[in-house]
Amino acid sequence: MPRVREAEVYRIVLPFGRRSESLLVKLTDYAGMTGWGEALAPHPKTFSRLEETLGALLIGVDWEHPDTLPASDPAVDMACWDLWTRMRGVPLAHAIGGDRTSLMATVRLTPDTSAENLVARVNQQVCAGYGHVTLDVRPGWDVEPVRAVRQAYPALTLAVDGGGSYTDEGQLVALDSYGIEVIERPFAVDDPYRHASLQDQVSAAVAVEVRSTSDLDDYLTLRAARVLLLRPTAFPSLTEARRAHDRAAAAGWDIQCAGGQGAGLARAATVAVASLPGCTLPCDVTQPPRANQIVTPIVGANAGVVAVPLTQPGLGHTIDEARVRRLAKDHARA
Structure with missing residues (x-):
């Protein structure tokens, strides 16, 4: 039975790329076992809230399972799962029901200055094994760059991600003629009816990213998509993310796990969730910069394949605590 002796919270700023923030939670039990969790782009008040409440929530409290603790924060939940599985000597992927040893990965390419430059970048990734x-x-x-990539690579599996930036179906319907597998996040997430309209007009699967099972239920009821873009760290707990997976899979949807940002812990949790049986599409944990990661081995793809760590318990990675301390802008201990 876990019993936390010490809880720590770090607010770190990642040094490369967009210099985004992560909030890290470290839990230590009375035997010296540790568990770590990460929340991405935390609310400005989250650090101070956890500084005030984490000790009362966990210090000296006996608990049987992470699900028995009151909802607090995704980083706390992840740290509890990491500690609980490390104590039992089992990988997190197995503890939540995963059954895969490796995952296919997608690589995400941002807009470029020209379609020709984009095709050259696609060529680099294809040569790297994707x-x-x-x-x-x-x-x-949209249409011009997708057409150029499709002409250069007729057999390449392509998906597009609209990032919620579209307000009508026109150009997205036009993309369907280029053999797109999935159209991710075409519209604002609070517009399931427009998603349903697009899904009725295209052969590609529409993918929606939601942050709660209740939002997912709205899409399932309307048959407004065929793919769940599952970002585990966007849910309040890994159990809630697993619940969304189960509902989407039961409805016959495909599932893609995504989580390529952060310092490595959130990516590791994404890989664990992506090993679940319903996660049928390539996962997205490959966004650079890899140099931001504080874990060993780093989480990412090699020749388009992501390994699921099954020989180590918990999240399956070693934390560079010295680097965490160097990157920390705030630190609290309870």
């Missing part, structure tokens, strides 16, 4: 590419599209940057 067989699935996701192109970020926006109004004004």
Whole structure:
């Protein structure tokens, strides 16, 4: 039975790329076992809230399972799962029901200055072993670049991600003629009716990203998509993310796990969830910069394949605590 002796919270700023923030939670039990969790782009008040409440929530409290603790924060939930599975010597992937040893990965390519440059970048990724590419599209940057990539690579599996930037179906319907597998996040997430309209008009599967099972239920009821873009760290707990997986899979949807940002812990949790049986599409944990990661081995793809760590308990990675301390802008201990 876990019993936390010490809880720590770090707010770190990642040094490369967009210099985004992560909030890290470290839990230590009375035997010296540790568990770590990460929340991405935390609310500005989250650090101070956890500084005030984490000790009362966990210090000296006996608990049987992470699900028995009151909802607090995704980073706390992840740290509890990491500690609980490390104590039992089992990988997190197995503990939540995963059954895969490796995952196919997609690589995401942002808009470029020209379609020709984009094709050259696709060529680099294909040569690196990727067989699935996701192109970020926006109004004004969609049909031409997708056409160019498709002409250069007729057999390449392509997905597009609208990032919620579209307000009508026109250009997205036009993309369907280029053999797109999935159209991710075409519209604002609070517009299931427009998603349903698009899904009725295209052969590609529409993918929606939601942050709760209740929002997912709205899409399932309307048959407004055929793919769940599952970002585990966007849910309040890994159990809730698993619940969304179960509902989407039961409805016959495909599932893609995504989570390529952060310092490595959130990516590791994404890989664990992506090993669930319903996650049938290539996962997205490959966004750079990899140099931001504080875990060993780093989480990412090799020749388009992501390994699921099954020989180590918990999240399956070693934390560089010295680097965490160097990156920390705030630190609290309870």
